[in-house]
Amino acid sequence: MITEDNAHKVIGLLKRGLKELYRIDYFNIRCDVSERNICARLAMHLENIMRKEHIFDGYFVDVEYNRQGGDHLKQYYDHVAQRPRAMVSDLLIQSRGQERNLLALELKKLKNKKDVDNDIKRLIELVKPDDSENRYCVHNTLVGAFVTYSSTEVSIQLFSEIEDINESTLSFKIHKDKSHHSVSLRELQ
Numbered sequence: 001m002i003t004e005d006n007a008h009k010v011i012g013l014l015k016r017g018l019k020e021l022y023r024i025d026y027f028n029i030r031c032d033v034s035e036r037n038i039c040a041r042l043a044m045h046l047e048n049i050m051r052k053e054h055i056f057d058g059y060f061v062d063v064e065y066n067r068q069g070g071d072h073l074k075q076y077y078d079h080v081a082q083r084p085r086a087m088v089s090d091l092l093i094q095s096r097g098q099e100r101n102l103l104a105l106e107l108k109k110l111k112n113k114k115d116v117d118n119d120i121k122r123l124i125e126l127v128k129p130d131d132s133e134n135r136y137c138v139h140n141t142l143v144g145a146f147v148t149y150s151s152t153e154v155s156i157q158l159f160s161e162i163e164d165i166n167e168s169t170l171s172f173k174i175h176k177d178k179s180h181h182s183v184s185l186r187e188l189q
Contacts (some may be wrong), residue, residue: 006142007162014103014105016049017045022154023182027170028041028172035109036063039091042107046061046093059094080121091107092104093136101140101141108146126159127166143159145159154185157169170187173186
């Protein structure tokens with residue numbers, strides 16, 4: 001069973017996945033390939049870590065997934081509009097069943113300002129507790145993450161019902177070795 005104590009494990013997994021992304025796929029990032037490509041590569045790294053280390057067994061890393069339990073379109077409840085809205089997160093760590101989602105992630109190039117406010121608003125809604133009136137809406141996601149990236153830096157804005165995580169930001173800088181043959185991601189304190 002997944003508990004709130006696992007939120008820090010999810011964040012640790014995300015950090016490790018991003019480090020692998022930059023270590024292996026920096027060429028794609030530097031060449032400014034599409035966000036969808038970068039997101040798919042991040043998903044692959046996250047799932048590889050999960051499978052190799054047997055963490056979060058029964059969960060999958062999906063990109064652009066739009067189903068809830070297989071039958072219904074995924075939705076979130078928009079409290080401003082007072083109605084459910086269809087949703088597709090850039091990346092989810094989910095059971096593909098009725099268990100709570102571990103991570104909902106939106107990924108943007110640092111220079112891409114399109115739909116940033118809507119992405120953040122949706123992440124905030126996804127981490128809110130169960131609203132039994134809207135049973136087909138996604139809720140209670142353990143961690144929401146809004147990730148911006150470039151060839152020189154990464155920033156993660158976190159959302160959760162867990163106080164010490166909610167609205168915290170993690171920042172990373174890119175470090176190149178002297179020969180410029182390898183790249184690593186270093187967290188700023």
